[in-house]
Amino acid sequence: MIEAKNLNLYYGAFHALKDINLKVAEKSVTALIGPSGCGKSTFLRTFNRMNDLIPGVKIEGDIIVDDENIYQKGIDVDRLRKRVGMVFQKPNPFAKSIFENVAYGMRVNGISNEKVIKEAVEQSLKQSALWDEVKDSLKKSAYALSGGQQQRLCIARALAVEPTILLMDEPASALDPISTAKIEELIHELKKKYTILIVTHNMQQAARVSDFTAFFYMGSLIEYDLTKTIFTNPAKQQTQNYVTGRFG
Amino acid sequence: MTHLEEELKELKQQVTKMFVLVHSQLEKSYLSLQNLDKDIAHEILMTEKRVNALELKIDLDCENYLALYNPVAVDLRYVLAVLKINSNLERIGDIAEGIARFVIDSSTTFSNELIMHTHTNQMFDVSLKMIQDAEDAFINEDTSLARIVFKQDVILDNININANNNIINFIKNNPDDLEQCLHILSTIRKLERVGDQAKNIAEEIIFYIEAKVIKHSRKL
Numbered sequence: 001m002i003e004a005k006n007l008n009l010y011y012g013a014f015h016a017l018k019d020i021n022l023k024v025a026e027k028s029v030t031a032l033i034g035p036s037g038c039g040k041s042t043f044l045r046t047f048n049r050m051n052d053l054i055p056g057v058k059i060e061g062d063i064i065v066d067d068e069n070i071y072q073k074g075i076d077v078d079r080l081r082k083r084v085g086m087v088f089q090k091p092n093p094f095a096k097s098i099f100e101n102v103a104y105g106m107r108v109n110g111i112s113n114e115k116v117i118k119e120a121v122e123q124s125l126k127q128s129a130l131w132d133e134v135k136d137s138l139k140k141s142a143y144a145l146s147g148g149q150q151q152r153l154c155i156a157r158a159l160a161v162e163p164t165i166l167l168m169d170e171p172a173s174a175l176d177p178i179s180t181a182k183i184e185e186l187i188h189e190l191k192k193k194y195t196i197l198i199v200t201h202n203m204q205q206a207a208r209v210s211d212f213t214a215f216f217y218m219g220s221l222i223e224y225d226l227t228k229t230i231f232t233n234p235a236k237q238q239t240q241n242y243v244t245g246r247f248g
Numbered sequence: 249m250t251h252l253e254e255e256l257k258e259l260k261q262q263v264t265k266m267f268v269l270v271h272s273q274l275e276k277s278y279l280s281l282q283n284l285d286k287d288i289a290h291e292i293l294m295t296e297k298r299v300n301a302l303e304l305k306i307d308l309d310c311e312n313y314l315a316l317y318n319p320v321a322v323d324l325r326y327v328l329a330v331l332k333i334n335s336n337l338e339r340i341g342d343i344a345e346g347i348a349r350f351v352i353d354s355s356t357t358f359s360n361e362l363i364m365h366t367h368t369n370q371m372f373d374v375s376l377k378m379i380q381d382a383e384d385a386f387i388n389e390d391t392s393l394a395r396i397v398f399k400q401d402v403i404l405d406n407i408n409i410n411a412n413n414n415i416i417n418f419i420k421n422n423p424d425d426l427e428q429c430l431h432i433l434s435t436i437r438k439l440e441r442v443g444d445q446a447k448n449i450a451e452e453i454i455f456y457i458e459a460k461v462i463k464h465s466r467k468l
Binding site: 203207231234246 | 322
């Protein structure tokens with residue numbers, strides 16, 4: 001169960017998220033859409049408490065992940081981020097080999113059994129549809145990979161620590177169409193095992209990859225429904241204006 | 249107005265042109281039938297080429313719009329509706345052409361008595377009114393007017409149902425007019441289909457504006 005309850009977020013005096021209530025469907029893809037500054041990325045980052053790192057941020061309300069309010073006192077944020085993986089707009093591999101990039105999360109989590117790590121690296125690279133392309137060059141620097149491959153490597157890195165939720169902040173916006181298609185296909189495969197939240201500015205991408213879509217505007221959740229409904233017959237005029245490109 | 253809205257406006261203008269053209273074709277077919285005016289009938293055949301060309305243009309515009317703009321929601325419904333409206337209008341154009349061919353093939357003037365007796369004149373009037381209402385509903389996005397189109401179709405259906413008996417009775421009294429009776433019976437069948445096409449168009453207008461599918465449904 002993943003849910004935002006009466007969620008309000010402030011950056012200093014700026015009210016960035018206004019009373020958001022949203023239940024995310026498990027093992028499905030939920031797209032967060034809306035114009036720049038609407039709060040969609042801020043909302044995404046509340047699920048792994050990335051906003052905690054921003055000075056002056058104040059959060060009210062609850063985010064429930066696996067029946068636990070992740071904003072309650074005593075939550076182990078490192079453990080949370082293991083459960084809630086994140087993929088960013090630009091691929092950000094470490095200056096390490098392909099193998100070590102994927103193994104990194106396990107090593108920092110105290111796993112030292114090389115056999116276990118090797119199996120997990122292979123498994124993660126297979127899940128991220130990169131294995132066939134890199135299996136013979138695992139010791140090469142991650143920087144030798146193309147942008148699309150680097151992004152799939154980052155997804156593999158996130159999967160290696162066995163999260164249940166994947167947050168993706170415009171994961172394909174810096175990629176060419178073929179790499180984008182691979183990432184989208186990967187998202188389609190990954191939702192069988194993971195709950196995925198994706199922020200995208202690409203309306204067609206939201207329509208193609210997601211099962212549910214949440215439309216944000218000026219910090220408010222305007223409409224949340226099946227993606228098919230949002231893109232064929234949204235209930236709110238504001239949503240219709242946005243998805244048809246008439247504002248935003 | 250955005251570039252995208254201009255494209256949609258242009259598409260609407262093309263469809264409106266198609267409505268006007270097809271309405272005029274059917275109106276002329278009525279005139280040519282009433283007066284056995286073969287000149288008008290030939291004019292209809294010539295203009296049918298324009299109807300076909302416009303149908304292809306609208307289809308191509310829709311294809312381009314879908315490929316280039318990836319419309320969603322009301323815009324997607326609009327383009328899907330236009331594709332079907334276009335196809336239905338073209339068929340009405342074919343029907344007008346078919347009636348014109350009866351006029352060209354006919355050797356004698358159609359008897360006024362036959363036209364009145366079979367209510368063919370009323371069928372033409374109702375069909376033309378249905379097309380006009382569908383056009384106005386499309387231009388003004390008026391779904392209540394689109395719903396009126398459905399009600400008018402009942403009149404055409406009733407005339408069509410009684411057509412066989414009416415024609416049989418007429419032939420009994422006028423056995424020499426067999427050829428024109430057959431042409432009039434075919435014309436009635438064609439006009440009944442015009443009603444169906446207009447109804448289909450009205451359904452598409454309601455689908456695009458209200459996002460309601462009323463095809464195969466009794467609920468309006």
